[in-house]
Amino acid sequence: MSDFPFLSILTGAPLVGALIVAFLPRAKPELAKRVAFIWSLAVLVLAVVMWIAYDAGGDRFQFRESYTWIPAWDAKFTFAVDGIALVMLLLIAVLVPLVILASWHDADASRRSVPVYFALLLALESTMIGVFAAADVFLFYVFFEVMLVPMYFLIGSYGGQRRQYAAVKFFLYSLVGGLFMLAAVIGLWALGGKTFDWQQLLSADFSTGTERWLFLGFFVAFAIKAPFFPFHTWLPDAGGAAPAGSAALLVGVLDKVGTFGILRYCLPLFPEASTWFAPYALALAVIGIIYAALLAVGQNDLKRLVSYTSIAHFGFIGVGIFAFTTQAGTGAVLYMLNHGLATGLLFLVVGMFVARRGSSLISDFGGAGKLVPLLAGVLFFAGLASLALPGTAPFVSEFLVLIGTFTVNKTVAVIATAGIILAAAYVLWMVQRTTQGTLNPALATVDAMRRDLTVREKVVVAPLIALLLVLGFYPKPVTDVINPAVQATMQDVQKSDPAPAVTEAAK
Template identity: 50%
Template sequence: MTSIPWLTVLWAIPMVGAALVMLLPAAQRVLAKWVALAVSLAVLAVTAVVAVGFDPGGEQYQFVESHRWIPSFGTGYILGVDGIALALVVLTAVLVPLLIVAGWNDAHDRLSWGGRSVHVYFALTLAIEGMVLISLVSLDILLFYVFFEAMLIPMYFLIGGFGGNRTGEGNDEDRAKRSAAAVKFLLYNLFGGLIMLAAVVGLYVATAGSDAFAAGTFDFREIVAAVASGEFVVNPMVMHLLFGGFMFAFAVKAPLWPLHRWLPDSAVEATPASAVLMMAIMDKVGTFGMIRYCLQLFPDSAIYFSPLIITLAVVGIIYGAIVAIGQTDIMRLIAYTSISHFGFIILGIFVMTTQGQSGSTLYMVNHGISTAALFLIAGFLVSQRGSRLINAYGGVQKVAPILAGTFLVSGLATLSLPGLAPFISEFLVLIGTFTRYPMFGVLAASALVLSAIYILWMYQRVMTGPVRPELAEGDNKLHDLRPREIAVVVPLIALLLVLGVYPKPALDVINPAVTHTLTTIDVPDPAPRTAGGPVR
């Protein structure tokens, strides 16, 4: 099994699948959908092989592949997976088939793209999956950067070309909003990427001028080993600037307040399936980059700037929750909750404790599942009514009890109710924060009350009370979840319940990688405290 390049197979399947979908005849729209679904299931099968073969107690990076790419630039085709990357690879592989089913009809009635809108839509989805996967398993910094930036292009077209009214092109105002959201998404992220490119080049120049390396290199493992051993020594100000370049790009992608402005518009204007692809999968590459590249390549800078980043994260947690309370648009409300949740993830990373980083990595997975469930169910509801406004609904639970029930469970998961998956990860982040920064822990915990307000108040206004007449009769009568929609929602609810009561399998994979990260940057956990002070 080790002779098979599983990680190459992992990312190549969706990329080849995207090309295959595009090569199908324009009239074969249904076949294009089934081919895309089959390709995503093949990725899930390969992921299962990698997950089963991964040894949490073994080498840090496993299934390693290393080949020459551009030797004159010190860059290679180097792949490997650790516990943190594996958790996100599994999340990606599980969600994409569900998103394909959820977006089964999102491009069906469009007449654009030369009559190949269905082909383009699913090919772009598969392309993003492939680019995310290679970004997660890359151990070469330049290779990572190339696909970190490249994934913006297919997402731009998914937002600008397929967002808005999923049953047609919409009016001129709809197209203008969709285009504006797509451009804002692209400009924000491209600007962050250009700043990171300068840092990537700067890091290469620094390695080329160091006695620790025979020549300039982009090999992540080699640079981290030299940093940890003290052989790679650079002026602290230079390292701060390089750290800032990487961190800025990841903070835009994540997004970290105040660099979040692109997310609500993009999430609202995209189709629900594309919005989940962006928030639950693609944006996780930003937080993944923080814990892998920012901490391990620039440990001193990460420690130096951690109070500032933690402050911004806590502001984002509270800001996202407060703004969510005031929203009148269901989809925009859910988008702002993600800003709050990304704040928790970034907080857990930069408090630099075992509990914080383990909780943060698990939070990436749990947020992906809970956001997918809540956003997709809301999308199923909105697609029937044709309105995202909260005041356009009322009494939905009497007309569509399954939809209302699953929406409630997903909403309770979003507010981290005990027994559902996000509770464990949020609890770990808060515990890790309290051990090093008690005041920040108190401020972050205040968002628990705010999250209860925005979720339960939204549920009350949309799902309870008397049924609005137009929802119970006539052409706009609501129906409950259809079998295809149930097939999407049930696995997500099941995962929320299973990981809520038994997160051990995930943490067993994540914890060794987190421990290695903290050991590499030489930041031990704070000593336990008693009433008399630290325990000696």
């Protein structure tokens, strides 16, 4: 089964589905929804089969495919995945059908084409799979840029207030970052043997100055995409304006391309530069944790609040990456997965509240739990998972990041731990102001606020709740896949875990 072209089919299938859905009659929106949902389920089944076929103890990169593309540049359609990419592909495959279900009525009131909306979701899935599966640097760059297009239209055409401003800001920030990467990609090709193949570039030899400049070109693009402080300002606007389902994919998956890119490209290809820039990257990550958490506390908009919490979470991922220990690195990758599940659930539940109330302002709620107790309970659980409560999946990843960082940099670990306290503050405050306390009299006049979780919404939230609980108590199936890839990345950057300290008493 290792010879089966999983990755090219996974990349191409959603795009084919997008074209089919886009050309369905506009007068048949229900047909477009059903076709998109069934198509995304087929992609999920194929992704699960690939996960089962993956050999965690085998080669670092598996399911490799390579097809001639631009011979003059030695650019190829080369796909391959390691454990890091594999978990992200499965996250995409899980989230997209749930987002399609959650977004069932999102496009109905927009007076725009419903088939096009769901076609854009499938097109986004195709580009996101492609960017994680690419093993050719130029192919990665193409997917990195192209995936901006469907998200731009999802925000700009189907979003809420200030959607056009948010869409343009998102696009311009990402495009500027892409220009930095393009310059670095050209330099990498010219100085690295005139090839874009990742494995061949791994053995390229650069001077110290050249390596640092190339690293910086990639890092700026990835820092904007993640986003890390101070490149973060586009995310609250985009997350606040995007439809809830699109925001779940934006923050839950698309932004992970930044942290994935650092692990896949910056660290292995530029090991000396990665080490040299690490203190600065750690400083930005720690500032982002505290700064974003403080801003989240003061937000009155639910979707912007969730966006700011994600900036803080990306700070934890950055700390885990640049601590250069296996524990912290595994924790960072696991955080990428768990954050996608937890924040995806949080955004989708927030979207359910917003759809009922017609507003995302916290001040327009208050006591909503008295009207929709099940929905309020799911919001509470999603909030607890977001603040990494023990027993939920994010706790495991956050614990690994902090303990792996503490062994090499106690100061960074201690400061980052303060972010956990702030997370409890902004999450519990959000839940209290939204669902607890005295019932807001205005809610009693909104008929939709008396409708608790529907069957469709239960189907959306149940798998995410189950995954967050299962991985919270038993993350081994995922860590077994991640660990070998992280260990290989640490070897690329020539880092080894510190030897455990032995006290005199132990002797």
